[in-house]
Amino acid sequence: MKIERIVLRQLRMPLVHFFETSFSRTYERNIIIVEVVSEGVSGWGEITAGEHPFYNEEWTAAAWIIAQDYVAPRIVGKVLDSAEDVNGLTRHIRGHNMARGGVEAAVWDLQARRKGNPLWKEIAGGVASPARREIPCGVSIGIQNTVDELIGKIETELSAGYQRIKMKIKPGWDVDVIRRIRERFPKTPLMADANSAYTLADAPLLKQLDAFGLTMIEQPLAHDDIIDHAALQAQLATPICLDECIRTAHHAEQAIRLKAGRIVNIKLGRVGGFGEAKRLHDVCQAAGIPVWCGGMLEAGIGRAHNIALATLPNFTLPGDVSASKRYWKRDIIAPEVQTTAHGTIVVTDKPGFGYEIDQDFLRHVTVREETVSAKGQ
Ligand code: OSB
Ligand code: MG
Numbered sequence: 001m002k003i004e005r006i007v008l009r010q011l012r013m014p015l016v017h018f019f020e021t022s023f024s025r026t027y028e029r030n031i032i033i034v035e036v037v038s039e040g041v042s043g044w045g046e047i048t049a050g051e052h053p054f055y056n057e058e059w060t061a062a063a064w065i066i067a068q069d070y071v072a073p074r075i076v077g078k079v080l081d082s083a084e085d086v087n088g089l090t091r092h093i094r095g096h097n098m099a100r101g102g103v104e105a106a107v108w109d110l111q112a113r114r115k116g117n118p119l120w121k122e123i124a125g126g127v128a129s130p131a132r133r134e135i136p137c138g139v140s141i142g143i144q145n146t147v148d149e150l151i152g153k154i155e156t157e158l159s160a161g162y163q164r165i166k167m168k169i170k171p172g173w174d175v176d177v178i179r180r181i182r183e184r185f186p187k188t189p190l191m192a193d194a195n196s197a198y199t200l201a202d203a204p205l206l207k208q209l210d211a212f213g214l215t216m217i218e219q220p221l222a223h224d225d226i227i228d229h230a231a232l233q234a235q236l237a238t239p240i241c242l243d244e245c246i247r248t249a250h251h252a253e254q255a256i257r258l259k260a261g262r263i264v265n266i267k268l269g270r271v272g273g274f275g276e277a278k279r280l281h282d283v284c285q286a287a288g289i290p291v292w293c294g295g296m297l298e299a300g301i302g303r304a305h306n307i308a309l310a311t312l313p314n315f316t317l318p319g320d321v322s323a324s325k326r327y328w329k330r331d332i333i334a335p336e337v338q339t340t341a342h343g344t345i346v347v348t349d350k351p352g353f354g355y356e357i358d359q360d361f362l363r364h365v366t367v368r369e370e371t372v373s374a375k376g377q
Contacts, residue, residue, distance in 0.1 A: 001114060002079045003374075006072040006103065007035040010064060010368040011299065015327055019297060020143040022170035022197035023054035030060040031299050032067060032099075033332070033362070036075070036106040043110025044357065046302030047102030048269030055195065055296075056223060056244060056270065058098045066099035068370055075103060077374030083108040083122075087275040097247055097272035098296075104273030105305050113352040119308040120347055123274050130311035134344035138164035138318035139326065140193065140295065143173050147180050154185060161343035163318040164189035164215065170197045175208045182212040189318075193218035196244055200228045203235050215317075216241040216263050226251070229260040239263050243294060247271055249279035256287045263317065265294040268305055277309055285314035293319035300324055300333030304353035307337070307345055321345060332365065334358045 014028045032047035047067060049058040074089045086104040093100060112122035120130045139157045144150040154165050167181065169192045178192060191214050198206060198220045206220055216239045221228045223244035233240045239262035246252050246264055248271065255261060264284050271277050284291045293310040296302070306321045323345075324336035331337070333355040339345055348354035 001038045001111065003036055003038055003075050003077065003107070005037050005371055005373045006076055006106075007037070007369065007371045008064065008067055008072070009033045009035070009362070009366045010060065011332070011362070011365045012367050013299060013328060013365050015297070016325075016329055018142070021055075021168050021193075022143075022195045024052060025142075026051060026297065029297055029299070031302075032060060032064055032102060033299070033301060034067065034102045034106040036103070036110050038110055038114070041110060041113050043106045043108070043113060044301050044353065045102040045104070045106030045109060046298055046305065047098050048267070048296035048298060048302055049098040050296070057095055063096065063099040063102075064368075066093065066096045067103060068372060070096075071100055071103045072372035075107070076372050080107065083111045084275050087273060098269035101269045101271065101273035104275065105268060108274050109305070109352045116351050118347075118349050118351060119305070119353045120311040123278065123308060124312060130347055131313035132311055132315075133347050134340070135307055135310045135315075135321060135347065136163050136318040137322050137339055137343050137345055138162055138166055138320060139322050140166040140320045141168070143168045143170065147177055150177065150181065151184055154181065154188075158185075158188065160323075161339060161341045162322065163343040164191065166191045166193055166218070166320065168192075169194050171202075175205060178209060178212050178214070189215050191216045191218065191241070193243070194220040196221060196223040200231055203232055206232065207235060210237040214238050218265060219243040219245065226255045226258055226260045229255070230258040233259055233261060241265055243267070244270070246280065248276060249283045252280050252283045256283070256289060262289065264289055264291045266291050266309070266315075267294040267296060268302070268309055269296060270294075274309065278312065281312050281314050290314060290316045292317035293321050295320035295322070297327060299328065300331040300337060300355060301353065301357075303337045304333060304355050307347060308353060311347055318343070330358075330361055332358050332362045
């Protein structure tokens with residue numbers, strides 16, 4: 001497939017409710033959407049960088065420059081045998097996996113649409129049906145102003161059917177909060193995500209969480225650390241799930257070798273797209289490490305890509321893939337992503353990522369647009 005042009009669009013979309021992690025509170029997302037065009041067909045991807053370089057080193061403004069000046073020019077004008085090629089063509093760009101991954105995912109969507117295949121089929125190498133037709137869904141609930149507000153949110157999500165509750169924690173919003181939540185919800189599968197807010201010196205505090213039967217604690221230590229996580233895991237009964245520190249399949253191999261965690265959260269952007277996400281999935285599967293699909297407050301395109309990813313066989317745990325309406329008054333895809341009463345998303349058989357772009361609304365929320373074309377065109 002000859003890539004004729006890549007259109008980048010920056011969107012501004014207010015969240016229906018602020019989302020607070022240990023590193024910041026977000027009210028509005030600035031998302032970059034990638035459209036890759038070949039012979040009249042468009043493939044779509046989403047760059048999942050946040051508004052600030054706090055989750056990892058990427059953020060919208062930098063991701064835009066990397067996508068426009070480094071990633072797109074290496075893809076536009078090329079004839080690709082497969083979407084697999086994008087990773088190799090951009091791998092020498094150090095870091096910036098989200099910018100690379102948004103473009104890579106768009107090329108996968110393009111490839112699927114050109115063949116009339118659903119994206120899940122394309123990424124799984126043409127299998128007749130996905131490993132699962134319904135994706136088990138959990139929710140990630142940010143830090144609230146009060147524990148009572150958090151309890152209210154959990155009640156809402158459980159009555160919507162979601163299968164597990166993830167809470168964000170940070171120093172000062174941890175053991176006492178989780179204790180109250182566990183008392184109020186004795187049987188609910190609960191987990192906590194610290195987004196790197198602690199150090200190994202906090203091991204005694206984190207050990208107190210063992211009393212609450214959490215299914216896992218996500219990325220308690222530094223965003224780039226594996227070694228201290230191994231030391232911490234040796235002291236905790238609660239399984240550690242790694243997020244930020246796993247950016248490649250090779251990182252997962254190293255983390256598994258060191259016993260730095262027992263579960264891995266796979267995010268398409270963080271690892272640079274479907275090619276690396278699949279390799280990472282396979283490494284974990286071979287080692288008996290279950291994975292689940294993480295989220296980055298995506299709009300519909302990123303959400304739909306996550307659904308496709310979560311059909312792969314080792315995504316056995318509920319992910320942070322949830323309904324559009326939890327984040328958006330109106331999404332940029334139609335229909336919006338919806339969940340069943342038992343907390344699943346049903347995978348579609350439509351071509352590509354399986355939903356339509358709501359072009360009117362996309363235009364409405366676009367604040368910046370730039371096209372990268374092949375030289376001489
Ligand atoms: O660490 O999983 C995370 C959102 C922004 C940045 C990091 C994370 C998150 C989430 C949200 O937990 C998951 C979602 O998109 O629902
Ligand atoms: Mg996380």
